Amino acid sequence: MTILVTGASGKLGPLVIDALLARGASPDDLVAGARTPSDADALAQRGIRVVRFDYADPDSLRPALEGVDALLLVSGTEFGARVAQHGNVIAAAAEAGVGKLVYTSAPHADTTPLVLAADHRATEEAIAASDVPAVILRNNWYSENYLGDLAIAADTGRVFAAVGDGRVASAPRADYAEAAAxxxxxxxxxGETYELAGDHPWTFDELAAAIAEVLGRDVEYARLTVDERIAALQEAGLDEGTAGFVAALDAGIRDGALADADGTLARLIGRPTTPLVETLRQAA
Structure with a gap:
């Protein structure tokens, strides 16, 4: 079986390839898709075939998908363009007769109020309309999203957010990559849609405690209002739109958008998910 993993020069794709190899896949059966193939030279040196795979360029997709049985579509990062780009990949997969398309979506993409979910919801709808056999992986937050908070806390002794007592059921990228494999x-x-999340939904007081354990210093969670959060982000250099976007994510966390954890990720990978403090410690 030939498996093509997109985003091979990004953060998630290479981890999926690592997990596939660890679970017995042969390098000869794997294809790494990257917008710029030279950016994935490290994979080529391991015997993985690297192909140009640019979501925005349908002419790059068709030859790359020839003979591919299963495709991992890692969601793109170009906000405002990625629904159309994902549509290009879905259409090419349908034309190539791909037997299984796996898509990395957002938690509860069909119902969540999270501001970033609309693109994922539209992509899931496009996949359903295409009739390509598919699996939807709705990944909760990556624990690595909080490495910036680790760095800030190292300087200030504080974690800043406007999430109240909201919880985040995060897991590291490697755990989600293993589930994809x-x-x-x-x-x-x-035909399945899996809601994937870490085993323990943590609060930002717990995030501060985990960071304190890693840094070996006192760290507290500074509870901001949404307006205070926006002002602080703008003071740090973010433009008004980006600051508002981040604050809206905080509001979603406050309202429980990332709190669900039903053990599906742990069941798929056959072990407990990696605790937040371990991810932070490895990064530090």
Missing amino acids: VVLLEDGHV
Whole structure:
């Protein structure tokens, strides 16, 4: 079986390839797709075939998908353009007769008020309309999203957010990558939508405590209002739109958008998910 992993020069794609290899896939059966193939030279040196795979360029997609049985579509990062770009990949996968398309979506993409979910919801709808056999992986937050807070706390002794007592059921990218490898390699899973999350939804007081443990210093959670959060982000150099976007994410966390954890990720990978403090410690 030939498996193509997109985003091979990004942060998640290479980890999926690592997980596929660890679970017995042969390098000869893997294809790494990257917008700029030279950016994935490290994979090529490991015997993985690297192909140009630019979501915005349909002419790059068709030849790359020839003979591919399973495709991991890692969601793009170009806000405002990625629904159309994802549509290009879905259409190419349908034309190529791909037997399984796995998409990395957002938690509860069909119902969540999170500001970044609309693109994922539209992509899921496009996949359903295409009739390509598919598996939807709705990844909760990556624990690595909080490495910036670790760095700030090292300087200030504080974690700043406007999330109240909201919880985040995060897991590191490697755990989500392992789940992707499982559904790519195993028979079945087609037609499933998996809500993936870490085993322990943590509060920002717990985030501060985890950072304190890693840094070996006192760290507290500074509870901001949304207006205070926006003002602080703008003072740090963010433009008004970006500051508002971040504050809206905080509001979603405050309202419980990332708090659900039902153990699906742990069941798929066959072990407990990695605790937040371990991810922070490894990064530090």
